[in-house]
Amino acid sequence: MSTRLLDELKTNLAELDARALRRVRRSLESPCGPYARVDGRDMLAFCSNDYLGLAADPAIAQALQRGVERWGAGSGASHLVSGHYTIHDELEARLAAFVGCERALYFSTGFMANTGVVPALVGRGDAIFADRLNHASLVDGALLSRADLHRYPHADLAALERSLSGSTAKRKLIVTDSVFSMDGDVAPLADLLELAERHDAWLMVDDAHGFGVLGPHGRGALAEAGLDSWRLIYIGTLGKAAGVSGAFAAGNSEVVEWLMQTARPYIFTTGAPPALAEGLMASLDRIERGDDLRTQLDTLIRVLRDELRLERWQLMNSRTPIQPVVIGDNAEAVAVARALWDEGIWVPAIRPPTVPNGTARLRVSLSAAHTVADVERLAAALRRLEAAR
Template sequence: MLLDQLKADLAELETRSLKRVRRSLETPCGPHARVDGREMLAFCSNDYLGLAAEPTLVAALQAGAERWGAGSGASHLVSGHYSVHDELEARLAAFVGCERALCFSTGFMANTGVVPALVGRGDAIFADRLNHASLVDGALLSRADLHRYPHADTATLERLLATSGAKRKLIVTDSVFSMDGDVAPLAALLDLAERFDAWLLVDDAHGFGVLGPQGRGALAEAGLASWRLLYIGTLGKAAGVSGAFVAGEADVVEWLMQKARPYIFTTGAPPALAEALLASLALIEAGDARRRHLASLIDLFRTELRLARWTLLPSRTPIQPVLIGDNAEAMAVACALWDEGLWVPAIRPPTVPHGTARLRVSLTAAHSAHDVRRLASALNTLEGNP
């Protein structure tokens, strides 16, 4: 029976240490949290600048709700688009140096909307093998031919582009890879896009607000600009609120507004969120002190950690993965940390390739040096190298 098979499949996930567990926070997002009734020091969130519980954003959200109400009432192209949405999109476009921006309710919706709007049957997508699941799903939804090149391997990508006869080509990459923390070779990718007449879509979910001057993102850090570029920024990570946007040349964004199904066929985000995001953008722009503190914590963690069997992957970003390998061992280490009051997620397949289970340590500007030393010490002890 169908239900019996489903129960057996669930049991198999448990046996292979692949079953996911959802925990419930009882406090606002932040390093010091109460989770499932326990006081924990958390290294889980993508709230890189510590803005999710920032009083300024809370006040802006409250004022937005008082001004605009709780919901938008309809999709953006019917009657659910408000003047504050226009203000936010204009501000986002200017912030990342593009002509125009279009907001989506989530980053997943942005990626699954933008990719199929740009390419379809008979076209070709060239995607980094470690791209986020939303980019993979967007590629599959497009029905274009999908070519996945080895992680950051621009030589293989060049060969694939050179042998492609597709009318339209799209290169798709994360900027900061969410489970490895490394940064894509963006300048080389744009060079290939120009040589082979391709679009380049960059998902800067984990770079927006953190990288580049004033947190303007990975493309600004690399000094890149082109009409071929489509920039995806996520607003629920460093920005501390919710949503996402795509930015680029004005006509390209207009086309996306006309064709991106997750934008067209969903209720618009509450306008109060746009008020909070406008306040967030101001804090990001003025947030050099937060970024300096975050950078110092990254350096401290990498200095304090002394591993022999496990591997701290190379990363200059707030994502600091500790590669363990075996699923069961990764779970055991995460459970041991939990018992010590440290909340660090164990990441296993299919999120990462088989044999590369890891702890995904996420540092934020809301952490202290003491917090980071506590985690590094616990990891050193658990690995047997105190």
């Protein structure tokens, strides 16, 4: 019996090893937080997207527990059959009000939201204009839509305008991350909206890494930029700064109704457990009154940028909790991450295809649960490792 197919996979895995591209999954033995027990070791972790330190917040955990006691473990069906509960309605209304939109639709994950919303807005014969560094979920959503995909160089407004001007598509959709997950920089949202207005296009903003962190009271990147338009489709993620799970799309009421009627990942997926909505309501309370957490984050970002004086490696220009250190070579990035691990510091090495070739990096993620001493320890270790290599 031929084993050709299996042998091919083994060869492909060996190639990943040779290029230092195989990913390793680690198993946590403690709740999400900066002080982690993982694979039998106590580590100082700079890995998670738990930017406000809410994933293990006792009040949110207690709300989730109350939700299980009230609603049980699961929803039982898709939202449009019998898996939608009154607590889902409350959550969606609260989310919409929080980000200043008419209506919101709750999805089980951010990936589902993006792969559902894009094909609901555009299809064959239409055109999508996407920043080249957009998250994979936005790329996949564009491919699923079968619309013509135009990827412009990162944050290059002139290139985007040329593509828009040359398009004869009936419907146009501009798609961007707000905070780019591997670089930490923020998209020029006001300029993007101006282009959308000028070229009669939708503007979809994935605020996965801005919701809870940016804007007044953590209301997100659009609130920080002071933007409001029926053309805007806002995607917020609830498993990062919010500390729980899921995502939502928000915008004009008719737009959200259309998404509910046509977004296939929403229609054909079992509804999220209603208990999660209870936890998320408590999370929104903490985010709204969380200026202390955001102030702590700002302090930690400033400390890291002041302390991390590098010669060969590059600390990218970011004002967000995502602070990437570009090393370049895949193997060196992995080796530095391993050396940090040996010192009890957990920072992931990010390599292609997640980032462009030649830009392998350490992705440092800060949390309000870190201390200044934690950040100083990391900076000192990185300076020492750079000097030794």
